[in-house]
Amino acid sequence: MIIVRYLIKEIFKTQISILLILLLIFFSQSMIRILGSAVEGQVSADLIFPLLALGVPDMAQLILPLSLFLALLMALGKMHTESEITALYACGMSPKRVLFSAALLAILTGTAAILNVSYFLPWSAQYKTTLIENAKSNPTLAALVQGQFQPTPDRSAVIYVSDINGQTLEGVFLAQLAQVDNRKPSIVIASEGELKINDDNSQEVVLREGKRYEGTAKSAEFRITSFDTYQAIISQPTTPNEVKKDNVPIDELTFKELLTRTDSKAKAELHWRLTLVAAIFLMAYIVIPLSEVNPRQGRVVSMLPAILLYLIYFLAQSSIKTNVAKDAINPIIWVWGVNFIYFLIGVVLNYRHSPLLKRLFSKSGVA
Numbered sequence: 208m209i210i211v212r213y214l215i216k217e218i219f220k221t222q223i224s225i226l227l228i229l230l231l232i233f234f235s236q237s238m239i240r241i242l243g244s245a246v247e248g249q250v251s252a253d254l255i256f257p258l259l260a261l262g263v264p265d266m267a268q269l270i271l272p273l274s275l276f277l278a279l280l281m282a283l284g285k286m287h288t289e290s291e292i293t294a295l296y297a298c299g300m301s302p303k304r305v306l307f308s309a310a311l312l313a314i315l316t317g318t319a320a321i322l323n324v325s326y327f328l329p330w331s332a333q334y335k336t337t338l339i340e341n342a343k344s345n346p347t348l349a350a351l352v353q354g355q356f357q358p359t360p361d362r363s364a365v366i367y368v369s370d371i372n373g374q375t376l377e378g379v380f381l382a383q384l385a386q387v388d389n390r391k392p393s394i395v396i397a398s399e400g401e402l403k404i405n406d407d408n409s410q411e412v413v414l415r416e417g418k419r420y421e422g423t424a425k426s427a428e429f430r431i432t433s434f435d436t437y438q439a440i441i442s443q444p445t446t447p448n449e450v451k452k453d454n455v456p457i458d459e460l461t462f463k464e465l466l467t468r469t470d471s472k473a474k475a476e477l478h479w480r481l482t483l484v485a486a487i488f489l490m491a492y493i494v495i496p497l498s499e500v501n502p503r504q505g506r507v508v509s510m511l512p513a514i515l516l517y518l519i520y521f522l523a524q525s526s527i528k529t530n531v532a533k534d535a536i537n538p539i540i541w542v543w544g545v546n547f548i549y550f551l552i553g554v555v556l557n558y559r560h561s562p563l564l565k566r567l568f569s570k571s572g573v574a
Contacts, residue, residue: 210300214308217286222278222312229274233266234259254338261335264327265458268483271323273517275316276490279309280513283498305495306557313491317484324480325462332459356380364439366412376400379414383439393421395437413438471534478538479528485546486524490517492553520549 241258283305286292296302356367369378381395397417404411414437422429457476460468465477497513523545531538 210295211304211308214305215311218278218282218312221282222274225277226270226274229270237262257338261331264323264331267323271316271320272483272486272490275312275487276494276517279491279494280498280510284500287500309491309495313488317487320484320487324483329459329461381412391421392423393419395419411438411440472532474538475528475531478542482524482542489546489549493556496556
């Protein structure tokens with residue numbers, strides 16, 4: 208067990224390092240995308256960090272299998288290069304010990320993946336939707352971006368603010384596009400103002416020291432009014448849209464809900480989540496023999512077949528998921544057919560030195 212603990216420790220340390228690096232890469236990509244939306248006024252500034260945190264379960268779908276795969280490939284490859292594995296084998300250690308160590312780590316990673324795809328992923332997707340819907344329904348001052356024309360949530364007005372100092376808006380331009388009752392469309396210009404959210408969730412702007420121009424281009428009748436204080440409702444009370452059960456986004460559905468659905472998109476999502484868990488064990492099984500390093504080739508060249516097999520697997524499964532969602536193919540045949548093929552590849556690689564496989568290869572002329 209001392210050797211098993213040593214192997215697990217070395218592989219696990221590498222896995223944690225790779226996991227943090229991958230999280231940082233995916234986190235950076237997500238942050239760039241969210242910051243771009245915030246700059247464009249599509250996302251409120253106070254939602255940036257909650258949205259980043261809620262995106263972690265989605266990132267973890269692909270990061271967990273990849274982290275264990277690379278950890279096994281790099282840690283075992285290093286031990287082969289430094290002849291540690293050779294020395295352990297010479298001392299009587301069975302290759303099954305390495306496989307056992309990888310299996311324990313695969314069980315640990317697989318458990319995390321199961322919890323992620325069955326609970327954390329749908330929960331984060333639901334919470335993210337709720338957060339965005341509430342932000343759209345109950346906008347705040349943080350949603351305003353200075354120097355940009357922005358429509359109100361109900362699209363009844365457009366507001367422009369040249370500068371924002373705390374709760375004060377400076378250089379305000381407000382165009383109320385829709386005709387309300389007998390009031391014609393109007394444009395309001397004010398030196399300063401503030402935004403208020405009423406108890407009924409309606410949005411009100413209070414402007415000071417400005418002018419209001421009322422009228423339309425088709426009419427010769429215009430009214431110009433100077434004011435010290437001007438109040439206007441720019442967004443009526445709204446509540447988050449209720450989504451019908453059948454129209455709930457697929458990523459928000461739990462395993463139980465996916466099992467009860469018969470549509471093709473739900474089937475594709477169900478088999479995709481199961482594949483992400485199965486991939487942890489399949490890739491761990493395949494990568495052990497592929498981590499062996501040929502001293503004449505070096506570690507980089509020896510790693511290429513393993514990385515190529517990993518890429519082919521996930522590209523194939525992604526393509527299958529797309530076609531299953533279109534109801535073009537049967538997921539049981541294609542998704543699990545690919546998994547079975549990779550399992551057979553793992554068996555051949557791990558037992559390629561067994562007498563049975565040697566006889567089979569010699570008869571077929573491969574060996």
